[in-house]
Amino acid sequence: MKRAMLSTAAAVLAIGAAACSPNPPERSGGEAQAAREWARPPVVERVERSGSTLAVSGVADAEARVVLRGDDGAAFAAAADSRGRFEVRVPAPSGHLLLRPETQVGQDAAPSPDRLLILAAGQGPIVVLRPGGPTRRLDAAPPLGAIDSDGRMRLASGRAPAGSEVVEVQSGGETVQVAPDAEGRWSVILPVGDGPDQIRVGGRDFTWPGEAGASRDLLVERMASGWRIRWAGPGGAGQTTWLPDPAAP
Incomplete structure (x- = not known):
């Protein structure tokens, strides 16, 4: 089955600046907030x-x-x-x-x-992890840049080549077409499974290794031709991120 889906954009907190002096006066709790x-x-x-x-x-x-x-x-x-x-x-x-x-x-x-x-x-992936949103890779990434999961939802994301109008993502017997944004970045929700499964993006197959074990500390391990990370965002909520290796040159 094939269906089309618009790319999901990660929200960025946009807030304006406050002036400060070299020795700012004491602020009340409300002013500091x-x-x-x-x-x-x-x-x-x-x-x-x-x-x-x-x-x-x-x-x-x-x-x-x-x-x-x-x-x-x-x-x-x-x-x-x-x-x-x-x-x-x-x-x-x-x-x-x-x-x-x-x-x-x-x-x-x-x-x-x-x-x-x-x-x-600095020899491995360099990424910006985003609680509840798609990881943004800053290194040379394959067609599938990352999969993020909190155990209830999985997000696949990546960056398409310049000029790409759609990216096809195949998972669980379903093909999804997602439109990249102006920077070529895309993300799409995948079904949550109990363990490893196959995902195909850009003509290349990837194997999601499944959730990492629960940990409040940063956990980094090599897994399924990539890196699996368990980390905690603000508030301590745990999230698993898997970063596939780039294709061999």
């Missing part, structure tokens, strides 16, 4: 290796302070320019690195719900 709500979280667009560091770049509010925080307490920061462009330098990790982007407004922070995940010291 308002500052967080009116600051736009940063959007990470690219990660590139330069010697022993990783350059993480993207867009935020003009002249905002952008901070990337690790679970170990490490923090890396830089100021956005007048156009909102920023570049934060992060030491290349020896293994996997999970970072939480945020914008600082005075003494308050406007954290992004997204997580930046850098696998295998």
Whole structure:
């Protein structure tokens, strides 16, 4: 059976900036909350290796302070320019690195719900994990970029070649046609199964390995010619993300 479906777009929190002085006055609880709500979280667009560091770049509010925080307490920061462009330098990790982007407004922070995940010291996939939404890969990805599941819903996503009008996704005996957005990115809901199953995208077959075991900590493992990650978003809700390997050159 074949059916058409429009691409699902991940929601981005769009919020305006708040002015701050070098030594901001104390704020009431309501004022601090308002500052967080009116600051736009940063959007990470690219990660590139330069010697022993990783350059993480993207867009935020003009002249905002952008901070990337690790679970170990490490923090890396830089100021956005007048156009909102920023570049934060992060030491290349020896293994996997999970970072939480945020914008600082005075003494308050406007954290992004997204997580930046850098696998295998930057030699593996580099992705932006999105709670309840499709993972956005920043590395060279195959036709199927990721599958995300919370145990109740699965999202397949990827990026189509330039000029593609539709992407065909085959799963569970069903073929879905999904329209990429202006950047070529697409996502589509798949049926939830009890275990591994086959998915075909762009003429290539992929094997979803199933859910990872429950864990409140970051869990990364090689699985089914890809990487399976168990991670927790804001509020501690668990999510499994599988990232297929690119095709061999």
